[in-house]
Amino acid sequence: MASIEWKAIDLLLFLKKFIPKTFYGKIAYFLLLPGIVTVGFLAVGLVYLGSYSIFKFDPYHMVVYTLTSENYVLLLTNPAYLTIFVRTLKISLIASASSIVLGFFYAYFTVRTRSSILQKILLTSLFVPFFTGDVIRVYGWLIVLGKNGFVSYVSKMIWGHGAELIFTETAVVIGLTQVLLPLAVLMIAPAITAIRRDLEFAAMNLGANEFRTLVYVVVPLSKPGLIAAFVTTFTIGVTAFAEPDILGGGRADFAANVVFKFMFNAGAYPQAAAFCILITLVASLVVFVVLKRIGLGTMMYTRTGR
Amino acid sequence: MALKTRSLGKIKPLLIFFVVFDLVLLFLPTLIVFLSSFTESTMVAFPPKGFTFKWYTELAVTEWFLRTFLNSLYAATFCTIISVPVGVFTAIALNKYKLRFANVLQIYLLLPFTIPLIASGIGLLFIYSRIGWLGSIWPIGFALMVINIPFMIWGVGACVNSLDPNLEHAAQSLGAEEIQTFLYVTLPSLAPGIISGALLMFVLGLTEFITSMILVTLRSMTLPVALYTSIKTSLSPLLASVSTVYILVAVVAVLLLDRFVGLREYLRMR
Numbered sequence: 001m002a003s004i005e006w007k008a009i010d011l012l013l014f015l016k017k018f019i020p021k022t023f024y025g026k027i028a029y030f031l032l033l034p035g036i037v038t039v040g041f042l043a044v045g046l047v048y049l050g051s052y053s054i055f056k057f058d059p060y061h062m063v064v065y066t067l068t069s070e071n072y073v074l075l076l077t078n079p080a081y082l083t084i085f086v087r088t089l090k091i092s093l094i095a096s097a098s099s100i101v102l103g104f105f106y107a108y109f110t111v112r113t114r115s116s117i118l119q120k121i122l123l124t125s126l127f128v129p130f131f132t133g134d135v136i137r138v139y140g141w142l143i144v145l146g147k148n149g150f151v152s153y154v155s156k157m158i159w160g161h162g163a164e165l166i167f168t169e170t171a172v173v174i175g176l177t178q179v180l181l182p183l184a185v186l187m188i189a190p191a192i193t194a195i196r197r198d199l200e201f202a203a204m205n206l207g208a209n210e211f212r213t214l215v216y217v218v219v220p221l222s223k224p225g226l227i228a229a230f231v232t233t234f235t236i237g238v239t240a241f242a243e244p245d246i247l248g249g250g251r252a253d254f255a256a257n258v259v260f261k262f263m264f265n266a267g268a269y270p271q272a273a274a275f276c277i278l279i280t281l282v283a284s285l286v287v288f289v290v291l292k293r294i295g296l297g298t299m300m301y302t303r304t305g306r
Numbered sequence: 307m308a309l310k311t312r313s314l315g316k317i318k319p320l321l322i323f324f325v326v327f328d329l330v331l332l333f334l335p336t337l338i339v340f341l342s343s344f345t346e347s348t349m350v351a352f353p354p355k356g357f358t359f360k361w362y363t364e365l366a367v368t369e370w371f372l373r374t375f376l377n378s379l380y381a382a383t384f385c386t387i388i389s390v391p392v393g394v395f396t397a398i399a400l401n402k403y404k405l406r407f408a409n410v411l412q413i414y415l416l417l418p419f420t421i422p423l424i425a426s427g428i429g430l431l432f433i434y435s436r437i438g439w440l441g442s443i444w445p446i447g448f449a450l451m452v453i454n455i456p457f458m459i460w461g462v463g464a465c466v467n468s469l470d471p472n473l474e475h476a477a478q479s480l481g482a483e484e485i486q487t488f489l490y491v492t493l494p495s496l497a498p499g500i501i502s503g504a505l506l507m508f509v510l511g512l513t514e515f516i517t518s519m520i521l522v523t524l525r526s527m528t529l530p531v532a533l534y535t536s537i538k539t540s541l542s543p544l545l546a547s548v549s550t551v552y553i554l555v556a557v558v559a560v561l562l563l564d565r566f567v568g569l570r571e572y573l574r575m576r
Contacts, residue, residue: 012485028403035396035415035459041452042417045429052432102331105324111573122325123569124560129332131556133513135530136549139537140335143342143546148351150338178331189573210317232419239422241516246537256424256516263428263520276425287420291413299419301400301412301456301463 046280052273063269071274081258081275088255089282091169091244092237095176096184100229102177103184107225108218110185111192130182138242141175142166145247167249175243180233187232190298191225192218224297231287231299238283255279336553343546350543361547371548374532377443381518381528382511384447385454389507390500392451393458397499398492400459401466418453426453427520434521443526446518450511457510461503464574465496502567509559513552 053071056064075081110122129137144150145165155163165171195218203213219226241256248254255275262272338352346356365371396415405411418426430449431440439445469492477491478484515530522531529548536545563569 009486009489013483016485028399028405031395031399031403032405032411033395034392035399035455038392038452038455039415039417041430041433041449042421042426043414045426045433046421048432049425049429102324102328105321106328109321109325120564120569123572124564125329125332127560127563127569128553128556129336131509131513131559132336132549132553133510133515133530133556135513135515135534135537136339136552137335139533139545139549140339142537143338143350143352144335148349150334150352153352178335181328181332186572193573211320214317235420235422239424239516241424241519242534246534256422259424259428260520272428276422276428279422280425283422284420296412296416299416299456301397301415301459302408302467 046277049273049276049280052270053277054274055270057268057270059266071270072278074271075274075278084253084255084258085278087169087252088238088240088279091172091176091252091254092234092240095173095180095237096230096233098173098177099180099184099233100188100226103181103188103229104219104222104226106181107185107188107192108214111189112197126182126185129178130186134179135242137179138175138246141171141178142246145171145174166247167251169248169252171247172240172244172252175247176237176240179240179243180237183232183236184229187229187298188222188225191222191228194224195221223294227290227294227297228299231290231297234286235283238279339546339549340553342543343550345543345546347543349541350546361543364544365547365551368544370527370532371529374527374529375551377446377526378512378529380443381447381450382508384444385450385511386504386508388448389451389455389458390504392455393462393503394493394496394500396455397459397462397466397496401463415459416456419456423453423516424520427517430517431520440521441523441525446521446526446528447511449517449521450514451507453514453517454507454510457506458503461506462496462499464571465499469495498567498571502563502571505559505563505566509556512555 052063054067054069056066056068057071058064075085106122106126110119110126113119113122142149146152147162147164147166149166151165152162155161165174199217199221200213203217204210208216238254239256240254241260244252244254245257255278259272259275259279262268262275341354342350342352343361344357344359345351345354346358346360347354399405400408400411400415421429427449430452434440434445434449439448473491473495474487477487482490513530514528515534518528519531519534522528529552533545533548536542536548560569
């Protein structure tokens with residue numbers, strides 16, 4: 001085995017001789033190539049979306065290659081689509097905000113607790129649902145909130161009549177918040193870890209109570225985590241598909257559901273593309289404003305500049 | 307489980323309230339799915355009636371489950387294997403070298419997270435149909451790699467950051483040249499990051515839904531997509547047993563993650 005290993009290394013060293021010396025100065029850029037190509041698929045995909053979105057749709061020929069703005073005009077003037085657009089943004093903002101509030105306390109407690117068993121339990125409870133995937137969790141919520149489900153059963157026991165939460169926007173908010181919660185915690189926790197405990201003690205020594213310390217010291221200092229949590233949960237929320245479809249039952253459709261219908265029921269590629277571009281624009285705008293004002297937070301790939 | 311956090315003081319009840327609420331929220335659907343998979347009735351309802359393993363024995367002979375589960379495993383494995391070199395090289399380049407346009411690069415490499423998945427999926431669909439990648443399973447794996455690659459770069463990046471450059475210098479002053487230094491010093495010290503990133507890539511690939519749904523055909527159907535289609539049309543507890551399989555996979559993955567990397571690492575600053 002060892003001799004094969006040495007031969008392989010010798011071969012690599014031999015090949016290395018053929019690499020021109022100028023390469024070494026630029027090695028970082030060569031290392032970046034695979035990553036750039038990988039993400040390039042998404043960039044090229046966006047270009048495709050952009051170009052399809054300005055083509056004409058014709059039910060018979062599907063795509064007619066003449067330039068038009070009618071796809072955007074249709075989406076921005078038809079009240080049905082506007083409603084869906086507004087609902088997508090509204091519910092994903094609510095779910096994102098709820099997951100951040102709920103996640104902040106969870107992250108703070110997990111980081112600050114001195115019991116390592118408790119810490120492990122809290123982390124496990126976070127990772128198991130995160131690793132279970134959203135379809136299974138949405139299915140779980142369907143059983144919990146559904147007609148003969150858990151909530152309905154409990155409500156019958158207490159009030160004598162079932163509670164119908166399923167197929168409402170509330171159900172979508174609950175499901176989406178839960179799906180986003182682990183991500184929010186994982187983004188916030190490192191920022192809380194980075195806050196020195198002394199700062200909290202200092203605030204308390206100066207007379208702040210625990211609550212004020214939390215609001216005026218911990219929350220502002222965990223901003224990098226809160227930002228990263230907002231950006232990730234919001235962009236995932238905006239593109240939610242299973243939650244509105246299964247828990248909303250067609251009564252709380254999101255943009256993604258409409259895009260899917262355009263695409264695969266009507267074959268209306270240009271309209272689907274235009275809708276995709278609109279969601280991407282709005283999501284990027286929100287992200288851009290946040291990042292421009294506050295920075296990448298715990299989403300940073302590197303430590304420099306922090 | 308006594309809390310030794312004396313200084314939490316007055317906000318302790320508030321914290322405990324939120325944490326308990328979160329735990330209920332996190333576990334309720336999982337728990338109910340798990341319980342439902344043992345019901346004797348032919349429809350999922352609460353409370354479950356009786357106790358039986360029949361849905362699991364039926365699962366073992368359900369063709370669509372086995373086929374799509376294998377497809378998912380294949381796609382997730384492909385995604386994971388490809389993501390390792392991509393993530394390692396990118397993380398090293400970003401963290402060890404001074405790059406021009408470093409900020410632009412960071413934002414570019416975060417595109418998988420900032421472009422809504424539905425747009426990523428449909429963009430990939432246009433590309434795939436142009437270059438003839440539709441219908442096979444490995445392109446699904448490739449797509450999963452593209453949309454989740456930030457997790458790999460973060461995982462490895464954290465290790466590159468904590469890597470002591472003196473180790474590499476020591477190896478080189480002892481006569482190792484660059485390739486040997488990379489293989490025998492750099493790569494092993496990046497192992498925890500690679501393992502944690504790879505596990506995340508694998509599990510997220512196994513459960514990914516939106517992009518897969520856009521890209522799969524009947525032949526390359528993955529399990530989450532098949533499950534979703536069934537949820538829409540069926541109330542059979544069989545689906546609860548399918549979900550339980552996923553929950554078990556998740557539990558095993560979390561145990562592995564804790565064993566090899568330590569869950570506590572996720573609390574650290576990257």
